[in-house]
Amino acid sequence: MVKKRKILICIPSFTFGGAEVHSYYTGKALQADSNTEVCFLAFGKIDSFKKKLEEEGFKTLHFSINDFMTLSVIDKLHALIRLFFFLKPYQFQYIFSATEQSNLLMGIVWKLLKVKKYFWQQWGVGNQTNVGFWEKLAVSSKPYYIANSNACRSYIEKRHRIENPREVKIIHNTFNERLLKLFPNLQSTPFNLLMLANFFPEKDHITVLKAFKLFLNKYPNSEANLFFAGSAPGKSLALLQAKSVAFDLGLCNHVIFTGRVEDVSPLLSSSHVGILSTTSEGLSNALLEYMAAGLPIIATDIPQNREALGEMNTEGLFTIGDDQQCFLLMEKLYLDKELRGSIGKRNYDFVQKTFSFEIYKKQILDLINS
16 A cells, blocks of 8 residues: 655644635645645634634644744744644645744744745745844745745745745646636626735735725715625734724725625626735735636736736726725726626636636645655
């Protein structure tokens, strides 16, 4: 009997966040190889995502670390020693991780665990601080690098002084292909705008609210609605601010804060436009989901969004923080139903061709088979 390859995927928490969902697709890709056994390790909150993983045949582990970088030096060392002895009995051969804390921890311990390959996945460009001692220690182990966009690759190459660009492999995100069967009715009423984004400052919900206010001022009889679907970490200042601005602008009857949504299909199928007003990204899962559902998109003009949408879709981009430009794009799509349909169809075709799960699966399996 062939012994299965044991693979560990490290995630921030057992919740339905962007990093967790993207890691789930990594797990599904690896699970397609019958010779693999995939386990997820989370460091933070335990929620219903853990149950979903277990129902789909994944093993799960939990190792509690609140915020490694805020610990004292002694506590950091204790945490690393505990993590080593916690993982050692499992004899994992491959490790995937993403986000700052997971990358840091795994980068430090993977060689001590005698892992064959460890993949540092760079899915964002947010950390602009200097590279400190612990990150230098993690980088010294020479991990294998994966980035989900050109911007993330450039960021990690510069941050870790990687001179050979071949050392960082780009593997774009994928999406739930079940969304391809939604076919929303873009001609129906009322006019619904949807933004799938958790409430972090870089998601910039405020600009969208201001643009939507301009829209309702001009089209008070449109019966338009704006849905914000996403959760927030703890008592999120970004969420409180968004609700406060919505109230101050008199939008409470037209803006719906749904909270966390595990199945976004009903929202996508009842929406006319997908919005992403982000100031920073890796490669947005939300944009892929909008395209898979056949929606036209309004998004900020940043390199990561251009990469996700393709150069054929730049007419839907607006300058970061420019609520007037965002409003004009809302207005354009509101007034032209045929345009909504043609852009939605173009997005639908593009996402299937460029970001399919089959493409993603092959790229992930190639990593452990090479």
